[in-house]
Amino acid sequence: MIEFQDVHKAYAVNGQSITALQPTSLQVQPGEIFGLIGHSGAGKSTLLRLINRLEEPSGGRIIVDGIDVTALDAQGLRRFRQRVGMIFQHFNLLSSKTVANNVAMPLKLAGELSGVQIKQRVTELLSRVGLSEHANKYPAQLSGGQKQRVGIARALATDPKILLCDEATSALDPQTTAQVLQLLVEINRELGLTIVLITHEMDVIRRVCDRVGVMDAGVIVESGQVSDVFLHPKHETTQRFVQESEEDPDISREEEYQKVSGRIVRLTFLGESTYAPLLGKVARETGVDYSILAGRIGRIKDQACGQLTLALTGGKEQLAEQQLRDAGVHVEVLRP
Amino acid sequence: MSELLINIDWYEIWLATVDTLLMLGGSLLFTVLLGLPMGILLFLVSPRQMFEHRIFYATLSFVVNVLRSLPFIILLIVMIPITVVMTGTSLGVAGAIPPLVVGTTPFFARLVETALREVDRGIIEATQAMGASTRQIIFNALLPEARPGIIAATTVTAITLVSYTAMAGVVGAGGLGDLAIRFGYQRFQTDVMVVTVVLLLLLVQVLQSVGDRLVLRFSRK
Numbered sequence: 025m026i027e028f029q030d031v032h033k034a035y036a037v038n039g040q041s042i043t044a045l046q047p048t049s050l051q052v053q054p055g056e057i058f059g060l061i062g063h064s065g066a067g068k069s070t071l072l073r074l075i076n077r078l079e080e081p082s083g084g085r086i087i088v089d090g091i092d093v094t095a096l097d098a099q100g101l102r103r104f105r106q107r108v109g110m111i112f113q114h115f116n117l118l119s120s121k122t123v124a125n126n127v128a129m130p131l132k133l134a135g136e137l138s139g140v141q142i143k144q145r146v147t148e149l150l151s152r153v154g155l156s157e158h159a160n161k162y163p164a165q166l167s168g169g170q171k172q173r174v175g176i177a178r179a180l181a182t183d184p185k186i187l188l189c190d191e192a193t194s195a196l197d198p199q200t201t202a203q204v205l206q207l208l209v210e211i212n213r214e215l216g217l218t219i220v221l222i223t224h225e226m227d228v229i230r231r232v233c234d235r236v237g238v239m240d241a242g243v244i245v246e247s248g249q250v251s252d253v254f255l256h257p258k259h260e261t262t263q264r265f266v267q268e269s270e271e272d273p274d275i276s277r278e279e280e281y282q283k284v285s286g287r288i289v290r291l292t293f294l295g296e297s298t299y300a301p302l303l304g305k306v307a308r309e310t311g312v313d314y315s316i317l318a319g320r321i322g323r324i325k326d327q328a329c330g331q332l333t334l335a336l337t338g339g340k341e342q343l344a345e346q347q348l349r350d351a352g353v354h355v356e357v358l359r360p
Numbered sequence: 361m362s363e364l365l366i367n368i369d370w371y372e373i374w375l376a377t378v379d380t381l382l383m384l385g386g387s388l389l390f391t392v393l394l395g396l397p398m399g400i401l402l403f404l405v406s407p408r409q410m411f412e413h414r415i416f417y418a419t420l421s422f423v424v425n426v427l428r429s430l431p432f433i434i435l436l437i438v439m440i441p442i443t444v445v446m447t448g449t450s451l452g453v454a455g456a457i458p459p460l461v462v463g464t465t466p467f468f469a470r471l472v473e474t475a476l477r478e479v480d481r482g483i484i485e486a487t488q489a490m491g492a493s494t495r496q497i498i499f500n501a502l503l504p505e506a507r508p509g510i511i512a513a514t515t516v517t518a519i520t521l522v523s524y525t526a527m528a529g530v531v532g533a534g535g536l537g538d539l540a541i542r543f544g545y546q547r548f549q550t551d552v553m554v555v556t557v558v559l560l561l562l563l564v565q566v567l568q569s570v571g572d573r574l575v576l577r578f579s580r581k
Contacts, residue, residue, distance in 0.1 A: 103491060119581050133490050
């Protein structure tokens with residue numbers, strides 16, 4: 025759906041060239057939610073804005089839904105942008121227009137529908153985001169979460185195939201964040217919309233994304249399925265993001281492991297195996313004793329997952345590990 | 361009471377008031393017609409905006425500054441030959457409007473530029489992301505969002521114009537200022553001076569409160 029071919033971007037600041045994005049190749053599949061995570065200044069915002077050319081690339085090709093965006097002229101670009109929705113951290117609603125008129129704006133700009141058709145479409149969109157009774161209010165009268173819903177309704181107005189989310193939940197409280205993310209997942213499923221979102225919170229990635237790219241200093245340092253990246257982070261930046269989303273990061277426990285005897289392993293459960301009564305069964309059959317050093321159980325999007333760090337002592341350790349692997353558990357030996 | 365206002369010819373006062381209102385209305389109309397596009401242009405070519413153009417902005421900015429730094433009383437005199445060419449006379453209401461417009465347009469344009477600068481950049485970006493043309497960005501986003509600021513700018517400009525119309529009386533423009541100078545100052549008729557000052561004060565008060573009300577009505581923040 026979205027393809028970057030060696031796209032790069034450099035700015036000139038006071039005569040000096042600053043690289044915002046190193047040559048990057050990237051593919052986003054139709055219908056998926058692709059997340060980009062990075063600290064501020066990592067280049068994720070630049071990458072997102074390159075997709076609808078709010079930022080002009082310094083080189084490379086960007087192909088969206090079969091259209092070479094980099095080759096579009098001004099009018100072609102305007103027509104292309106009408107087919108790509110975008111929502112923002114600070115909502116960017118027009119304070120001078122009512123909720124209904126904000127949502128109607130992309131339709132009026134496109135000039136393809138009649139007044140009656142626009143009205144109908146706006147009613148439909150507002151009911152989708154649950155704001156029907158606020159149609160005649162002004163943005164200043166709404167809460168943050170409601171404003172972002174207006175933003176989403178506005179972005180969906182022209183029936184786009186792609187939705188770009190620029191830190192869409194960063195200005196919202198945790199509860200509102202959850203609701204807005206839920207709405208994004210819903211429209212992704214029901215409309216088959218491809219979503220690209222950028223965030224600095226691993227939690228947002230974990231809750232909604234199918235695939236993720238981790239950015240650092242203008243480079244995508246790691247990318248893949250969220251469950252892979254989240255449970256087995258390889259790059260240092262990714263590991264830091266995963267730790268930040270944990271209340272009690274593993275790293276700080278390494279000293280504590282010194283005090284424990286036995287073999288230390290980390291088990292990763294994904295999907296079905298997460299809730300299976302596996303550990304007790306394996307322990308009984310192999311005579312291995314285990315103590316739990318650290319653990320977490322949660323969800324990645326709609327998949328259950330868990331990670332346990334255990335110290336194993338006595339019995340047939342090798343067999344125990346083999347049985348766990350056979351049951352679909354990822355076993356990683358931290359200390360033999 | 362009548363002893364106190366012995367020199368007052370109320371018919372003269374009425375005519376002068378009408379002249380002042382005509383000068384004010386006419387010059388405000390042309391100031392907005394010329395100054396609004398000029399302000400938009402200043403904004404668009406200013407640094408970090410859509411049509412950033414350093415040289416053009418610097419030139420336009422310089423012209424605006426020169427016109428603004430010229431004392432209005434000097435501008436009135438300098439403008440006489442040009443005014444005669446434009447309106448056929450340098451006297452009366454028609455003769456006053458060109459210098460008034462030249463005097464306030466740069467001022468108004470600057471205020472419009474400032475009002476537009478107040479519009480959140482994110483809103484411009486969001487409108488661009490919807491596929492809006494520059495024209496659409498200006499008319500559908502920038503101007504509606506800056507409307508309270510532009511109304512406030514118009515109010516300030518109108519009040520400046522009231523004092524300028526009074527000054528224009530010096531070169532034979534007519535109006536309340538002219539009356540105050542000819543009778544109040546040159547003939548020592550203090551009562552005429554007081555009446556004209558009160559009327560000008562009332563005019564300013566009315567303009568300010570109408571302006572404030574409109575700003576409030578269009579502010580949604």
